[in-house]
Amino acid sequence: MRISLDIWRQKNPRDPGHFERHELADISEHMSFLEMLDVLNQRLVTEGKDPVAFDSDCREGICGMCGFLINGEAHGPLRNATVCQTHMRHFKDGDNLRLEPWRAAAFPVLRDLIVDRSALDRIVAAGGYIATRAGSAAEANAILVPKPDADKAMEAAACIGCGACVASCPNAAAALFTGAKVSHLGYLPQGQPERMARAISMTNQAHAEGFGHCTTIGECEAVCPAGIKLEVISRMNKDVIKATMTGRAADVQPIAALPPSTVTRFFESEKVAKES
Amino acid sequence: MPLDAKVPSGPIESKWQKHKFDMKLVNPANKRKHRVIVVGTGLAGGAAAASLGELGFEVLNFCFQDTPRRAHSIAAQGGINAAKSYQNDGDSVQRLFYDTIKGGDFRAREANVYRLAEVSVNIIDQCVAQGVPFAREYGGALANRSFGGALVSRTFYARGQTGQQLLLGAYQALQRQVAAGTVKQFVRYEMLDLIVVEGRARGIVVRDLVNGAVSSYVADVVVLATGGYGNVFYLSTNAKGSNATAIWRAHRKGAFFANPCYTQIHPTCIPKSGDYQSKLTLMSESLRNDGRVWVPKSPGDKRAPDQIPESDRDYYLERIYPTYGNLAPRDVSSRQAKNVCDEGRGVGPGGLGVYLDFRDAFKRLGRKVMDERYGNLFEMYERITGEDPHDVPMRIYPAVHYTMGGLWVDYNLMSNLPGLFVGGEANFSDHGANRLGASALMQGLSDGYFVLPYTVGDYIARGGIAKIDTSHPAVKDAEREVNERTKRLLSIGGTKSPDQLHRELGNVMWTDCGMARSKDSLTHALSVIPELREKFYKELRVTGTGSELNQQLEAAGRIADYFELAELICYDALQRNESCGGHFRVEYQTSDGEAQRNDAEYAYAAAWEWKGVGETPILNKEPLVFENIHLAQRSYK
Numbered sequence: 025m026r027i028s029l030d031i032w033r034q035k036n037p038r039d040p041g042h043f044e045r046h047e048l049a050d051i052s053e054h055m056s057f058l059e060m061l062d063v064l065n066q067r068l069v070t071e072g073k074d075p076v077a078f079d080s081d082c083r084e085g086i087c088g089m090c091g092f093l094i095n096g097e098a099h100g101p102l103r104n105a106t107v108c109q110t111h112m113r114h115f116k117d118g119d120n121l122r123l124e125p126w127r128a129a130a131f132p133v134l135r136d137l138i139v140d141r142s143a144l145d146r147i148v149a150a151g152g153y154i155a156t157r158a159g160s161a162a163e164a165n166a167i168l169v170p171k172p173d174a175d176k177a178m179e180a181a182a183c184i185g186c187g188a189c190v191a192s193c194p195n196a197a198a199a200l201f202t203g204a205k206v207s208h209l210g211y212l213p214q215g216q217p218e219r220m221a222r223a224i225s226m227t228n229q230a231h232a233e234g235f236g237h238c239t240t241i242g243e244c245e246a247v248c249p250a251g252i253k254l255e256v257i258s259r260m261n262k263d264v265i266k267a268t269m270t271g272r273a274a275d276v277q278p279i280a281a282l283p284p285s286t287v288t289r290f291f292e293s294e295k296v297a298k299e300s
Numbered sequence: 301m302p303l304d305a306k307v308p309s310g311p312i313e314s315k316w317q318k319h320k321f322d323m324k325l326v327n328p329a330n331k332r333k334h335r336v337i338v339v340g341t342g343l344a345g346g347a348a349a350a351s352l353g354e355l356g357f358e359v360l361n362f363c364f365q366d367t368p369r370r371a372h373s374i375a376a377q378g379g380i381n382a383a384k385s386y387q388n389d390g391d392s393v394q395r396l397f398y399d400t401i402k403g404g405d406f407r408a409r410e411a412n413v414y415r416l417a418e419v420s421v422n423i424i425d426q427c428v429a430q431g432v433p434f435a436r437e438y439g440g441a442l443a444n445r446s447f448g449g450a451l452v453s454r455t456f457y458a459r460g461q462t463g464q465q466l467l468l469g470a471y472q473a474l475q476r477q478v479a480a481g482t483v484k485q486f487v488r489y490e491m492l493d494l495i496v497v498e499g500r501a502r503g504i505v506v507r508d509l510v511n512g513a514v515s516s517y518v519a520d521v522v523v524l525a526t527g528g529y530g531n532v533f534y535l536s537t538n539a540k541g542s543n544a545t546a547i548w549r550a551h552r553k554g555a556f557f558a559n560p561c562y563t564q565i566h567p568t569c570i571p572k573s574g575d576y577q578s579k580l581t582l583m584s585e586s587l588r589n590d591g592r593v594w595v596p597k598s599p600g601d602k603r604a605p606d607q608i609p610e611s612d613r614d615y616y617l618e619r620i621y622p623t624y625g626n627l628a629p630r631d632v633s634s635r636q637a638k639n640v641c642d643e644g645r646g647v648g649p650g651g652l653g654v655y656l657d658f659r660d661a662f663k664r665l666g667r668k669v670m671d672e673r674y675g676n677l678f679e680m681y682e683r684i685t686g687e688d689p690h691d692v693p694m695r696i697y698p699a700v701h702y703t704m705g706g707l708w709v710d711y712n713l714m715s716n717l718p719g720l721f722v723g724g725e726a727n728f729s730d731h732g733a734n735r736l737g738a739s740a741l742m743q744g745l746s747d748g749y750f751v752l753p754y755t756v757g758d759y760i761a762r763g764g765i766a767k768i769d770t771s772h773p774a775v776k777d778a779e780r781e782v783n784e785r786t787k788r789l790l791s792i793g794g795t796k797s798p799d800q801l802h803r804e805l806g807n808v809m810w811t812d813c814g815m816a817r818s819k820d821s822l823t824h825a826l827s828v829i830p831e832l833r834e835k836f837y838k839e840l841r842v843t844g845t846g847s848e849l850n851q852q853l854e855a856a857g858r859i860a861d862y863f864e865l866a867e868l869i870c871y872d873a874l875q876r877n878e879s880c881g882g883h884f885r886v887e888y889q890t891s892d893g894e895a896q897r898n899d900a901e902y903a904y905a906a907a908w909e910w911k912g913v914g915e916t917p918i919l920n921k922e923p924l925v926f927e928n929i930h931l932a933q934r935s936y937k
Contacts, residue, residue: 036848054573056684062578062799069797069852074843077851079366081539083579085680086464087370102683109683134510135849142487145367149479153472154431158351158749159422161429165386168440178433178458181465185369214431281481286366286488286510293511293847 025051025117027060031076032124034133037290041133043122053113057100058083058090060112077136085109085249088184091191092137093124098188098247106186106249126191130198130234132287140286141187143233144201149282150229151222152205154214167213177211180204182250189244189252195236200244202226203256206263220272223263228276303556303907303922306710307411312928316415319711320754324761331356332482334760335519337504339491339546341368343463343741344724345525346470347748348756353477355753357760360517361474362486362506364541364854369471372527372539373724373744376463377584377677379445379455380427380741382420387444391452393417400739401929403449403629404704404732405881405897407562409905410928411711412729419750420742424456426749430469434458445673447737448585449629449936455738460584460676466741470748490854492785493778494522494550494720497768501550501720505778507786509854512847514782516775520765521719521756524550525748528703528725530563532862532869533814534806536700537569537582543858544865547707547726555715556907556920558708558728560865561873564735564882565815566701567633570684570694571653580699581684583656584677585737588626590661590670591694593617593633595654599644605655605693616640624936631734631882631895632936634698638815639893641697648695657693698815702740704731704882705872708907708922712755713747716907719765721756723747728905733881786846789856794839798855801836805859805866808832813870818886822874826867830914833863868908868917875919878902890933899931 027048034041051060058080065075080090085106092107094100102110115121123137131139169177181204189200206223209215215222231237238257245254267273308319326334334357338349341363349361363371385391396417401408424442428434434456435443444453458465477483488509495503495516503518529544530536551557568583594615596608616636618625628636637654640646647653662670667690671678678689685695706728707715713729714721724744731739768775812825836859844850879888879895880902888896903926909918 052574052576055576056578059576059578063576066797066800069841069843070795072841072843075852077849081365081370081541082372082375083540084375084581085683086375086461087365087372087539089365089370104679105683109680111684111686113686138849141366145369145475145478145485145487148472149475153476154429155476156426156429156473157354158347158426158473158753161422161425164384164424164428165441167428169436170440171436171438174433174436174440177431178435178465181433181458181468182461184464185367208433209431212431212433214429279479281484282479283485283487289508289510293508293513 025053025112027051027115028120029064030120030122031136033136036135037132037287038294051112053111055112056083056108057110057112058108077138079138080108083108086184088186091126091186091188093126093191095122098192099249104249104251126187128190128196130196131187131190132285134287134290142283142286143235144185144187144198146233146282147198147202147226147229148205150279151218151225154209154218169212173211177208180211180252180256181208183252184250186249188247188249190235192243192247193236194241194243195239197238198230198235199238199257199260200248200252202230203260204252206260207256210259210263219263220267220270221276223260224267224273225276227260227264303708303716303920304710305409305922306712307409308711312411312414315411316418323754323758326757326761328356332358334358335360336521336523336756337362337517337519338523338525339504340371340525340527340726341471341474342371342373342525342527342724343467343470343744344748345523346371346467346474347745348523348525348723348752349483350470350473350477351749351753352756353480353482355757356482359477359483360486360519361483362489362491364488364490364509366487368474368485368487369468371467372542373467373741374464375539376741377460377582378447378586379457379462379738380423380466381447381454381738382424382456382742383417383454384421384424386442387453389452391454395452396420396454398929399450400730400736401732402934403736404734405895405934406732406899406903406926406931407880407924408730408732409924410926415751416730416743416746419746422750423742423745427466427469430473432458432465432469445586446589446627448588448627449736457586460586460674463741466745491546492549492782492857494553495775495778496553496717497772497774498766500718500765502768503775505782507782510849512845512850514779516770516779518768518770518775520760521721523721523723523752523756524707524726525723526726528706529865530700530703532866533700533809534803535572535577535580537566537580540579545858545861547722548861548865550707550715550720552910553717555717555720556708556909557705557868558905558907559705559872560869560908561876561883562704562733562881563700563869564630564702564704565634565698567630567637567698568656568696569699570681571648571697573649581680582699582701583681583694583696585630587656587674587677590665590673591626591656591658592660593626593654593656595640595645595647605657614645621936628936629734629736634815635884637698653695653697655693656696658689659693662690702735704728704733704735708905712758713751714755714759719759721752723752733883785857786853789840789853789860790842790846792837792840792842794841796839796841798840798842798852798859801840802859802862805829805832805862809866813873816884816886817873819874822870825870826874829863829867829870836860836863864913871917872906872908875906876902895934
């Protein structure tokens with residue numbers, strides 16, 4: 025099949041960027057979308073041009089590293105799938121596709137289709153865990169978890185942290201991502217002691233990172249490759265309200281040290297280059 | 301050089317307890333003055349970094365991905381073994397120990413494997429406490445499933461995403477330490493060399509993948525938990541970015557590389573569909589619990605699977621291995637799949653596939669139960685192939701999956717280079733010549749949560765580690781080497797992309813050193829690989845510069861190392877004149893085609909010493925002594 029691509033090219037975080045047109049013939053419908061880009065890159069390298077930079081790792085939809093917009097849709101047209109799992113059979117011969125990186129203030133572009141998602145790590149660092157010392161755990165079956173709760177926790181825990189929810193949200197909110205972690209841990213008996221503090225610190229961190237507020241539009245749920253449901257946001261909001269009403273928000277511990285954004289390293293190196 | 305595994309004395313049941321008591325401890329107030337570098341953020345690296353940080357050490361943790369949660373442990377589907385014996389079906393630490401040694405075809409070190417089985421129960425406790433959402437029974441207790449190579453049900457799982465959930469548990473523990481300030485997280489950094497000072501591993505040279513800057517970090521201890529080297533075959537189930545550079549660079553600096561020829565070919569992967577293919581996708585072995593493997597009885601039978609009646613089907617695993625049937629271990633199942641395809645009975649494009657059929661299980665259990673067990677795997681298969689396993693049997697074929705070999709380590713998981721510890725798939729320690737399903741997650745977490753935090757502390761407490769900083773000449777030398785290598789890769793000016801050249805190497809490795817190896821095929825590979833390596837340094841083209849985000853440069857550096865590692869794998873396979881586990885030499889098989897070990901001559905771990913590019917490496921041997929297990933022909937019939 026023939027495919028034409030308009031791809032976002034941006035050399036570095038400072039470059040304003042532009043779209044670049046590429047035509048591909050002889051694309052097999054059995055190729056994955058990323059393999060199609062591999063073919064393009066192979067050609068670009070042979071011609072001595074800069075290949076398109078994009079993130080990917082496991083290429084089976086679980087690591088969450090890949091992701092960009094195809095014609096404005098996060099991860100492309102296939103539901104419940106990442107772009108690495110989307111095969112060319114889902115497109116038509118002669119399709120014109122526009123590829124852009126995730127667009128959000130909290131996800132600065134590093135190069136072409138690659139963005140800096142380190143803000144999501146900092147949201148988890150703010151409280152997305154159950155504090156338990158290695159070696160101190162009680163016998164596993166001493167904690168019985170009703171199967172429906174365990175299943176719900178698993179559903180929320182399936183989030184792959186790709187950032188598609190943020191990229192699709194008109195407010196660039198990270199509510200689905202944050203809600204998924206708050207819900208996963210909140211469904212389990214082990215997660216109760218820190219539940220209120222967790223909801224407060226994680227949402228505070230999300231706001232500090234520059235993610236917007238949730239206005240329940242639901243674009244995030246529609247594009248989520250892991251099938252995370254909007255209800256996780258309601259659960260998170262409920263925990264935040266409860267924590268605030270009961271005064272538990274005051275228990276939140278300040279965070280000592282968080283790593284800086286990846287993108288800051290680019291600007292730092294630019295500064296060093298200028299000074300020397 | 302004699303290799304001392306430092307296995308503690310005493311009966312096997314009490315070795316680890318005794319050893320823990322004999323260890324020296326670091327004063328809690330001094331821990332923060334000792335820096336530990338951990339490279340890798342998978343189950344072993346993530347768990348080790350989090351646990352060492354929790355103990356109070358200053359931890360620097362590196363990964364090449366954009367966040368620690370992407371490490372390839374995340375892709376493990378099926379489950380994690382533990383000797384909890386919740387099913388009351390006769391399991392015990394002793395039995396898990398025995399199954400693992402036997403599954404590894406009697407080529408692993410007894411004491412390490414026993415410790416692994418022993419701490420397996422603590423792993424489950426730890427993960428549950430962290431909130432890992434394991435599958436549950438209706439009564440609220442943990443559920444189990446069976447896995448290959450075992451007759452008991454001891455595998456814990458979280459849908460088909462067990463690796464993901466265990467990794468997120470470790471990742472969350474790690475982020476907690478990041479927030480507490482004990483762990484400094486370095487994402488999008490790649491380790492490009494090991495710094496050795498006065499015989500001790502003292503630091504690493506890294507390239508910042510965002511801006512290309514090369515810099516160094518020194519520490520008291522370096523822990524490598526950087527995964528396996530399966531991508532040397534080009535196509536494998538590993539992630540695109542999985543690589544051997546960290547362990548290979550350490551090997552070049554003196555760390556011994558053990559048993560590189562023990563590579564595992566996983567029997568249930570989705571067959572390759574074309575030359576553009578960038579990776580192979582695994583379908584969890586857990587599917588073999590309810591799926592039946594078969595091919596047509598007669599070669600060239602082109603009928604659709606539902607048109608082939610029962611009488612014309614050969615359920616070959618059930619036929620050959622009546623006791624274990626479809627749950628025969630991975631190496632055995634892979635080899636049989638190759639055999640039936642070699643006989644012309646393979647299915648699908650090119651005849652490189654066998655059926656994994658769920659028809660009977662759907663009848664027996666119904667669609668709902670089956671989807672609860674395997675729903676995400678069925679979806680994954682359909683997404684890739686466009687075929688729905690509810691309607692047609694899956695087509696599967698073996699693919700490179702896991703590497704049992706890795707850097708040689710002693711009982712403390714320390715390499716022959718003092719101060720260099722190696723955990724998870726990156727070391728060689730626990731799986732012998734073949735790893736059983738659901739044991740990789742167990743080993744990664746055992747190393748990370750329960751072994752390294754003790755042994756690293758003991759090494760530091762014993763003292764003698766001189767104070768150094770990054771102005772040390774050894775640091776500058778290592779940086780210079782890294783910069784020169786980068787310059788060389790950028791200046792070749794050929795016409796071929798790194799991937800193109802890697803594919804050629806992969807073809808040679810798969811053909812000559814894959815599922816079946818022979819003296820001839822290995823000799824052939826050893827003559828071709830140096831030529832390919834030369835070609836690589838002539839025809840490679842890396843676009844762009846070293847001082848920017850440059851994915852071609854990253855790939856080129858990793859592939860350059862494969863061209864050296866591939867040769868070592870073949871040397872190792874050639875010297876091992878026996879068949880065992882994942883290493884099958886066609887000259888050494890029983891009359892019915894099973895692997896024929898030679899315990900009298902080859903019951904040792906082969907630990908190779910680097911002598912230079914194109915030079916013959918030196919073989920050091922660690923004899924394997926079996927005091928608790930009787931060596932037997934491995935039979936799953």
